[in-house]
Structures are given as structure tokens and as C-alpha cells.
Amino acid sequence: MKERIGVYICYCGGNISDYVNVNKVKDSVKDEDGVVLAKTTVFACSDSSQKEMISDIIENKLDGIVVASCSPKLHLHTFRSVAERAGLNPYEYVQVNIREQDSWAHSDKPEEATEKAIRLVRAGIRRLREAQPLLPNEISVTDSVAVIGGGASGMRAAIELADTGLEVYLIEKEHFLGGRIPQWGELFETNERGDILIEKLYNEIIKRNNIKIFTGTEVESFSGCVGNFNLEVKIKPRYVKSGIECNEFEKIEEGCPVEVDDEFNFGLTKRKAIYKFYKNAYPDLPAVDFENCTKCGLCEKLCPDAFDFNQKEEKLALKVGAVILTTGFSPYEPSEGEYGYKKNDKVITLQQLRRIMELSNGNLKWKGKEVKEIAFIYCVGSRQKSGENKYCSRYCCTAAIHTSLLLKKKYPYIRSYHLFRDIRTYGKQEILYRDSCKQGDIYLKFDENEPPVVEDLNNRAIVKVKDLLTEREEIEIEPDLVVLVTGMIPRKNSEIERIFKVPVGRDNFFNEIHPKLRPVETVIDGVFIAGTGQGPKNLTESILSSLSAAAKTYSLLSSGTLKLEPIVAFVDSERCKWCGDCAEVCLYDAIEKENQDGKEIAVVNEALCKGCGSCVPVCESRAIEIKGYTNKEIIGMIDGMLEEVR
Amino acid sequence: MFHLEYDVLVIGGGIAGQETALNLADMGFKVIMIEKEPSIGGKMILLSKVFPTLDCASCIATPKMSETMRHENIEVLSYSEVTSIERIDKKFKVKILKKPKYVREDLCTGCQECEANCPVNVEDQFNFGLVGRRAVYIPFSTAIPKTAVIDIENCILCGVCERVCPANAIDFTQEPECYTLKVKAVVLATGFNLFPARRKPQYGFGKFPNVMDAMEMDRLLSPTRPYNAVVRPLDGKIPENIAYVLCTGSRDVSVGNPICSQICCMYSIKQAQLLMGALPLADITIYYIDIRAFGKGFEEFYQQAKDMGVQFVKGKVAKIEEIKETGNLIVRYEDMEGSGGVKEAEHDLVVLSVGMLANTGITSIFKYEDLELDEYNYVKQADALLSPAKTNLKGVFAAGTATGPKDIPDSILSAGAASAEVAAYIRSLK
Amino acid sequence: MSWDKEKTLKYIKKKHKVSEEKVEETREFMKIRKAIAKALSSGPKTIPQIAEIMGLPLADVTYNVMTCRKYGYIEETGEVSDDDYYYYELKGRK
Amino acid sequence: MRERKEGGLPPKILVFSTNSISDPGIDLAGLLKMHYPPTVYTITVPCSSGINPDWIIYALKKGFDGVFIAADGSDCPYREDCSQLTARIVLSSQERAKEMGIDPSRIKMAAVCSVCAESFVNHMKKFSEALKKLKENTNESGGKNVSS
CATH class of the missing domain: 3.40.50 (Rossmann fold)
Incomplete structure (x- = not known):
């Protein structure tokens, strides 16, 4: 004592x-x-x-x-x-x-x-x-890392980790890397193209032989503890073999009779059962959407060696020392009728507009009609008074303004109206806002309690808004396109949450331990978060966080060993009468029967024990306790709390 | 111990510099940190609480400072400046000037006996002139190293400090010291300057005592508060009606700073919330152009301030005038949302939410090569989207607000990124 | 022993000149300090009350009162006047 | 302090919280300056499935009016069946309490997540009210008013 x-x-x-x-x-x-x-x-x-x-x-x-x-x-x-x-x-x-x-x-x-x-x-x-x-319990660690999510953040983290000498598994659920960045075309503030950036990252990745790419791959289970995790992954077949020369892919794609909605273009176009997300998507090998395939055999006819329809789903076990979750975001999908979405075909989202811009040649057309006037409605799915998304999505103001600048450059006759609440072009992004004002874009501020209304009049879209800057005068516009500037919501990845048990915050994004002290760490030691899975971010900010996560991961694993908290169970061998209840309740197989001097007792494997204490209440003979939380300590605390204050 | 060769030189001991140094040191790299002030800590350590979690700044900053100071892989030189950096093969030759503190750091215990006896009084720069300090002083109570320094320019050489020091730590024989050392990589974590509110003469800062800048207000609200209360600098009166003027020196072409400073909306909202706690009866009005509550938890923080009763008025402030008799201020603003036109309102205290300006002066230290800056004089990012910490000079990286306005969470992330890129760069040298 | 304790001062005195202005400012501050102490000798006062006795501009008095407070010469009583001013008193008076 | 005693002491509540989930939720309540009775005391353990019923009974016998388990619920980083295990602990403690003549409603559990500040505060207010009523009733029926 x-x-x-x-x-x-x-x-x-x-x-x-x-x-x-x-x-x-x-x-x-x-x-x-x-x-x-x-x-x-x-x-x-x-x-x-x-x-x-x-x-x-x-x-x-x-x-x-x-x-x-x-x-x-x-x-x-x-x-x-x-x-x-x-x-x-x-x-x-x-x-x-x-x-x-x-x-x-x-x-x-x-x-x-x-x-x-x-x-x-x-x-x-x-x-x-x-x-x-x-x-502390010193253990040796596995010098490899799994990066879950092959978007820009995940790819960038993988490169950095590989350069520090760690073995990296880059795991992407889709058949192609790149995430959402290639959907955007030119990005603010440098005007570099998203697909080109992804190409750059991909080329860096394949230069490094300590990065293994897994596409079409999802995590099935996750166990173990910091330094030595076990991941089980499931790899979907691509049905297209890599390393086989075939110059007929374009012809095959053309000939494929199947047509389904193209998810990469938000359903604006159709794609075939054999597809790539976009022309220079990586890995540079198409995939077959077997569910929608009619098995017509055309592809095998044209390129017999390149296909293998006997490919089976594969399962793989990976050992890693740490995990970085870069699972990204989903664009907010407006509900049917929200500002006329899906009811009025002149109403689209900003993401869709960007795809239309990418896909159009010559003039900007929508449903066969030339687009001359666009109304952007801001804060759709963000800063909601009622509804789930109370937060600001951070990137959308600048993204919308940048889009309107790009439009003006390409189609000087286009007039843009911006129906906003606050323009949040923070930092140097402010210059884009200034440029947009200079080029004649019209800004109308609406009250959160009186949002604009989109009326559907014989296939026309009439937008009415009370402008706060002109004493709430009601202004009516009839644009050719109404663009909903939608925010970011966490990617619907409840599986990832469930598998990794990473808590989410009020906004449903992954929760960091502390925004300033430990912004890329989670309550699960060895599981890091980066990119937009943690909260809305633009590309630079996502990369900053993914590099930070890489730095923390490297610090964790660089020494080869790790000291674990010694908060583990221990057994009083005098009291223990081995009934097996503790071993049964233990999820981590940390308790075993052992014969000590002719007496059977429970013994704790400290490397496996997580110190949860589930074994404590089940022990009839009160023989098992947790270090740091012993009976004496807890009873002492209760006494200390109760005695009168003199 | 002090060596002549390190892996990394970190210039600047603010929060970004500390985070970078700690990350690299944890990876096993040897780091030398140069800080020009007598204490590390930068601007953050002087703040009250920080948005959006309202943690007290000291509670986050002091342990980090202390960890930086005692990490076996980090050497900190305070009150020092880098005078030149010259690339030689794959390394840099760095020259450092250590200014004399006239106090022996190895002997000083921080007892402040010298301070208690020094007769001199000059404006305290760490309290932005709200109170005085002595010629021998410890910068602030949470300073690290917590040792005294003699401001020789203002010292009258009376010798009292040397007589009373129980540790015999005063040493007027100290001379400036120059060091030359070699490093493999350089991190610029040189931070930002506050916009000097005097450059907006129409707001009357420096002329009307009850017009203060937000940094002064943060001092009044901080745990080491110089007045031990929030009172007016004119007469010590408890204010009842406080106004904030956002975008002072930001988004303002007339002062040559067209960009947004990214932090002022949020720190003003934070101060407003703290003031509502400190002065429950006070009215607080924030004059804004756009409220930029963009980060994680920021919008919710903004809504919380509204719910607490902070008034938000969309309006550009054109002029501030003083009422002689009361020291109160007339704020003349263009009302952008209400009935329009130019309006006037009376407040008994006005806080100017000043923005950030680039900390220039680091460019000249590079010998035979030029560090590229952007058009606002921040360090230019060579590959802003994919390698945000890289500058145009190989082996030279930037962290925190050196590359542009950032709040604390973003500065921490950028420091994390810088450390990752430095680690990869040093490995690539082998 | 004081002669021993001033040996490094002698060294710097030879090469560093003290400006007369600084010395004057120091004297001035000591005077102000004494005036504040005198004003408070009759009991706690608010800053405007101290300013009236001293006949100095309000803002200067606030700065000096707060500085004296920081140096530990005076402290606030915790009472607030009807017109919203704190009272200050010489330290250790309570 | 005398004054408060005359009105009957507010019920003392012992909360068992967990290091990574419910204790941060309770911290958040303080961070947001949400008030709950100051007679709530917290002991933090790694996981609510590791709370020993002996501790609960001891606390009630020694003078706590109620014991509240702020469980991890489905957020538990250790095990998915944490809620069931914790519920089992509560049930067995309640049974033991009953045998000893202690009202089992003095033991309560609810899931408190890492951002559940508001729900925690509400739980504390409600539990405190319920315990207060319970105390008054026992005092009336038992005829002995210990606190006066």
C-alpha cells in the first residue's frame, strides 16, 4: 500500500x-x-x-x-x-x-x-x-499497412507509406482506383484535371514494388490488435485477365449488347457489361459486370485468351500492423421533389453538371436544348435546419463558383445565378469568388427560413427567391438548368463501421480522438482515418490528412516493436477452481486451462488479452481480476466517494 | 546535447513547428528547432480557448511544448534566428544566431525574483501593450523554457536583478553566439503576422482606446488575462454592448489583402460565446459579410452562438467614431440585409477581427537560390494538390500558416503532412 | 557580498550605453506608481476615481493601474460600482 | 451546507462509465456546460461487461442511492454482445439486491455513446428524480427519516 x-x-x-x-x-x-x-x-x-x-x-x-x-x-x-x-x-x-x-x-x-x-x-x-x-507488454509488430479506399487520399497515403519502407496493401471496393476525383474534370485552385492527377498517382504507385493493389476487394473481417491485425478480404472476379495482349477491347465494348446506367456518370449515360469507368481509368483493364452480362460470348470470340469466366471470388487473409481508412464520401442525393429534383428534368446536381460538362462537345446542351442560363442553389443537403446534415460541407461554395468560372471560359454567353446563404470561399479561394463577381455572375442571398422555390410550369423551371440583399424583393428566374449544390455525406459504409468499430460523430462522419491533438487517430489503436471519411474536405485538405495519417502510422510501426498497455486480466491461483466460465466468455481466446502442481487453473495469455474484463463478473470464485481495476481499487474509490466531507 | 549535424531544421516553434518536430522525432529523426522569441509556443499559447471545442489553448499547447522541449531527438534553440541557409550537395549548411538573454538558462529557475525587483516598465508585447512588463521578464507564465530574459534595449543597467538572483543566473557578459550546422531537410513553420489594425485608419485603432483588436480580446479572455476581467482599455468599465467588425484587413483590396483569413469568423464567434459566459448581461453584435463556418463542427458552433443570443448583422463597417464624453463608439455600417442604406449603432467596445498576413522575411535567408512566394507573399506550394508541403526548393518544406491562412486543426494536419514528406525525402537521399 | 554579485554588470556597462530617456521613463513610472498608491491610501477606488485624483488621462491610468495590478502592488476588491467599474485597493489591505 | 441537509440530501449516484465510449460522452456534457446533479460520481472501467456485481451491491450498501451503468451499447470496441453481457450483470445485481431488501430499481443501465451528452444528462436528471421519490416513499413507509 x-x-x-x-x-x-x-x-x-x-x-x-x-x-x-x-x-x-x-x-x-x-x-x-x-x-x-x-x-x-x-x-x-x-x-x-x-x-x-x-x-x-x-x-x-x-x-x-x-x-x-x-x-x-x-x-x-x-x-x-x-x-x-x-x-x-x-x-x-x-x-x-x-x-x-x-x-x-x-x-x-x-x-x-x-x-x-x-x-x-x-x-x-x-x-x-x-x-x-x-x-508494459512489448510485442513485435507487422511492418505492413492496409489502406482501405483507393481514392486520391488512399493512393497518396500508400505512396508515402511505401517510401518509408512499409509494405502497403491498397484495397479498393470498385474495379478501378481513383474514387471521386476523376469525376470532376478541372479542380480548383490549380485547374489540374482530376483524371490526370489520378494517373500521376497511379504511375507512382506501380513504380513501388512494396504497394500491392487490390481492386474489386472488400474487407470481410478485422481482428487482432494494434501492431498485429488480421484482415480478411474478399476479391470479386474481374473476369478479364491481366498481362494478356488484347487490342480488341474497344471493339468488344462497342459490340457488347448490354446497356445499364453508368454509375460513374450518375446515370446520365449508359455503359456496357464490359466497362471502364472512364477511358484512362486504372488499372488499365476493363472489368465485366457479370450480373448484367447476357453471356453472349462476343468478347471471348474476339479475344479468347483475355477472358476467364471461371474466375471465382477469392478470399485472402492479410496481416497488417495498422489500418488507414480512406473510404471517402458520397454526394448528398436530394430527395425526390427537393427543389424539384427528379420531378423537373431541368433540375440536376452539381456533380451531374460536371459530368455533363465533361461529356459535351461544342455547346453545352441539356436534353437537346442549349444551356444559356444556370441557377445554382447552394447548401442543398448541408446546413439543414431540420434534417440530418446540420454541418457545412466546406467544399461546395468554392466548387460551384469554380464551375461557373469554367463555364464562362468555355461558353462566354452563359449567365450564372448563385442563390446562396453565405459564400464560404475561405482563404485564397476568395479570389475565385472575386473573379466570379467580376465576370458578372449574379449573387442572390436567401434566408434559411425562406429557401428558393422551384416551380414546374409545363416543363419549364421557374425559380423564385427572396433576395436579402435587396430588401427581400422576390426575384423570378427561368434558367435552362437548376443546379443543386449538394454537400458531402459520409459514404454509406456501415459495413466498414461495423467491421472496424470506428465510432462516428454527430455528423455521422468518422470521429477523430481530438481535432487538434489527435486528428487522424481513432479510439481503436492502430486504426487511422483520413480524407473525407472524417468530414468534408477539398482535395488538398484530404491529402494533408492522408499524409498526416501516413506519418502517424510510420511513427507507430517504425521501431518494429510496440508497448501495449498492461491492462490485462490475472488469476488468483489459490482461488481459481477452473470451471471454464471465464474462458468461455472471452472473445479473444486469451484464457486457457493449465495444470499447476496438480491443480487445474485458468491462465491468461497477456498478448491476447484486451483487458475488457468480461471474465470478471462471471467468475463465481472471484479469482480473476483486471490489472489497474482490481477489487481493492474500485472498493477504495467507492469508499473515498462516500465518506463525509469534513 | 547540441550537435553540429541534424536530420531536419524546423524554423518556428509555434504549434505547426512543434507538431512537425514531434512527428519527425517520434520517427527517429534528429531535429533542431529555431525559435526567434524567448519561448516556443507561437500565437496559440497566447489564446484563451479555441473553437469549436472550447478547449483552453494552454491545455492543448503546453503539454506539446513541454514534450517538444524534452524529446530526446529534438534540440530547441529559443531567442535565435536562422541567418543563412546554403545548399551543399545533398545537405544544407545553416547559420544560426543565438541572441544573448543575459540570463543563464542552465541556472535560472524561473522564480521571477528579478522581475519583482526590476524598476523598468515597458509595454508587454505578449499582452499587446495592454499592460507593462519589466526589462527582465519571463514572457508568460506558461513559457518554455521558463527562464528570464533581459531586454537590453530597455534595461537601465541598475544591476538589481543580478543582486537579487538567488541562482546567480544573471550574466551580462553574454555575447551573441553563431552556430553553423548541417541538416538534410528544412521545414518552414514560420507562421503568420496579424494584420496591423492601424492600417485601417477609419476604424480608429490606436486612436480610440475602446477599439481593440481580437488578439487583445483573446488576451483579456485567456487564463493569463492581464486585467483579470473583461473591461474597457479606456477606463476599466465593464462593457455592456460589444461589437465585432469582421474582415478587418481581409477580403480588402484597399489594403492589398484580397484573400480571406479563414479564422476570423470562427474566433469572433468563439470570443462572443466566451464573452456571453463572462458578461451574461452584455449584448454582442457581429458585423459580417459572410459567416465562414466551414470546418468540422464549425456550423454547429455558429448556430450555438446564435441560439445564445449573439446578434449577427450582415453589413460592411465604413467608419468608427468616438463619443468624447463616454468613450463609446459609433459604428457606421452599410446595412446589407435589413432595410438597407447606411446605419449607425452605438457600442461601448469594438473589437476588430483582424486577419492574417504572410510572415515575410524568410526568403532572404536562402543563399544562391530563391524561395518562391505566391502573390500574397505566402510560401508557394510547388504541388498544392498532391504534395502540399513541398516548396520550389528541393528538401525545403512548409508547414502551418507559412503557405496560407489556416486554423489550428488545419495547421496540425499540414504539419503532419510536412513530416511525412520530409521522412520520405530523407529516406530517398540514401 | 553585493559587490561580488555585480561583477558582470560592470562588464556590460563598459560597452553598452543606457539612454537617458529610458532612465527618465523609469523614474516617471515610479512616480505614477506612488501616485496610484497615494490615491488608494484612503480606500478602494475605481479607475475614473483614481484618474480624477491623479489628473491624468483615463486610458493612461487604466494602463498603469493594470500594470501595477500585474506587478502585485494592487488588486481588485471584487466589488463593482453601480456604474460598472471594479474597485482597486492596495494589496494586502483586506 | 446545513441548509441543504434539512431539505433531504440529493440522491448520490454512482456511474460506471467506459474509457473509450461513455466516459467521453459524459466529458462532452461538461464541455458543453450541460448541468446534471453534482452528486453524480463516475468510476471508469474499460468495458461495461467487466463490471463486477459485487461493486454495485457494495456501493448501494455503503450509501449510494443508485448505481447507473453507462454502457457502450453497440459501439463497444471489445465485443458486439456487450449490451447483453452488461444487461446480465444488471439483472443479477438486481436479483441480489432484492434478496437483501434493496429496491432493484436503484440499479439502472442505458447505452451512452461518445457524443450522447444530452441523453446522459437527461438520464441523470430522471434517475435522480426517481431515486428522490423512492427515498421519500421509503422514509414515509419506514417511518424513519435518516437524513433529518
């Missing part, structure tokens, strides 16, 4: 001390059993406080410290490292949360908050008294 404990109560520069009387807390706990030193500090996490703690520990021969400050999610490791640097074991430290769960939550009741702080700190002291030093 610890007898020389140091206690530090943090002001957090007012965050705590504005509501909790920290000096009273200090005075109330300084005479607790085992406490030899109690202090307050303005910022416990500051360098000078850390130094002070270290010298206190050494000078006063402390055997453990309690810091009452913010949530352990923020600074548990900071203070564990303080303990360690002073020669203690990192687990001879207890953090007490008197900010998030006290001063802030009870800022309305300072007196009660102070009493709660005293009880919480006392509980922390009792816990520390019972704490045992724990040694």
Missing part, C-alpha cells in the same frame, strides 16, 4: 478554479491516509509544474502521485510520463477528472462542485494507495 502520495490540484487557469475552491480541496485531502504532500498548481500540464512534480517525487521520496485536473483522455499520458521520468512506474499515477466531470458540468453550483471535487480526489487517492506498478 502506498504511504507517500503527492496530490496536485490544478486551477487549469480558471477553468477549474472559477467554480471549484481548489484550496479547500487541497486542505481537505492533505491529511488523508498516505498523503504526504498536497499542492495546487495553475497549470499542472505546464513544463514548470511537471518539473516541480518530478523534484517533489525525488526529494520527498513519493511512491505515487494524483493529479486532479482535466479528463484523462487529454493528459493521462502526460502525467504518466512525469511519474516515469521521476523514477516511478507510470501506473503509480492516478488522474482525477475535476474539469469535464465537475467544474464545467456543475459551474452552476460551485459549492457542490467543490464537495464533489473533494470526494473525487479522495477516491483517486484511495485508488492509488492500492495501485500496483505495471510493466
